[in-house]
Amino acid sequence: MMENRGVLSIIFDLDNTLVDTAGAGRIAIQKVYELLKSTHVQENHITDICNCFLLKLLHESFDPSEGKTIDDVRIHHWYEALQETQGTDLDPDLPSSCYYRWKNTRLQALTLSPEVRSLLEELQKNYKLLLLTNGDTQTQWEKIEAVRCEGLFSVVVVGGDHPEQKPARSIFTHCFESAGVRPHDCIMVGDSLSTDIQGGINAGVRATVWINSDCKSLPQGSVTPDYTVPSVLKLNDVLAELMLK
Template sequence: MPYQHIFFDLDHTLWDFDKNAEETIHELYHHHQLQVLGIHSPDILIETYTANNHQLWAKYHLGEISKQELRATRFKKTFMDLGIDETKVPSSFEDDYVRICPTKTNLFPDTHETLTYLHQKYHLHLISNGFKESTEYKVENTRLKPYFKNIIISEIVGINKPDKAIFQHALNLAGGNITESIMIGDSLEADIRGAKNIGMDAIYFNPNHLPKPEDVDVHIHHLSELKALL
């Protein structure tokens, strides 16, 4: 297929969300002395938070909760799950996390090398369900911005992936059409099925080697594999 436009997701696809979150929570665990509350290691906090955050983001993708609900719930539920009295949770924990995490710069291996290669052959674009301020900072801080002709952020557009409308909006900005475009992302629901629902090809980024669903045509475990596919 002679593609002209490649659309990338950001979090969990280029920007290593879990690794950056883990670093941030390690810092906050020690800063807020959470061992005093009975949380004996940052690892259990990270594990519980990661599970809760993934569930809440899935609901946010589908429009079931708002940005405010996501941010108000993820650490509150995490601390409750760990048996911590809500009144003892540091009041600034969420704000500290939101301030620090976007400053982290861990990308998946070979992100820059792969984007440099693709940028020479295709028009690259970004479609993120992330929030405006953090997404813009991540893209600038990791030197990703120059690769992308358009950066579409759902909070600005007012529509989340997998809604067909945000893909159509991205196509309109790109000046492309469905048959010459492809989406690359880690979320089966938001990225892969969202793209396929509008008729766009998609490649599932699957770094954790999860089983490939039957409705997924192509998956990769490493970004560098795109050089052989595109």
């Protein structure tokens, strides 16, 4: 029989769990909109250009072994978005200008709110905190540096540094081994049902906590989290309930 040691460790996702990446992205797109308004680009095309970029970002595939950086790939997203709307008569520097306006604005807008930072500082006193984020190595480490959160975690793991990302069991196993904990000692907290919650279940964690900030209904056929909260700031309620089990 497995010894019941209670929750010893909390694994957090980063984007839209601890930081409002979606909100920062909206600010960044607005800044690109303003940039494009100052150019020869027709104003009635700007929304289409920005939406086209966002669609390419959503469906992005990136293989660093191909010799390109994530910056190269995303500059090309802007190039294609502009070309598809404006044709071939493009300022050759405009895609790069759009990208770096978007990227730098998004990083500047990313922040741990004082409330979230305070929560992590309090949790740090009683739990091993782990950060496990999917994504390209460069992009995710830039975000982590921008929000200055690395010191709040015993272990920080970026999916792009490893052969497999969430929901693969292997990356969770790496977390457990790095922190010196067992799966049943941990809970997984994140906003994605398909990566965070499914990954936590695959790895055998004690409980999964879904951050459902939009109060969405659970999609039909999706994995079911053990707990659902509207904000990570409600995590203490979950921990209190788990202590009673």
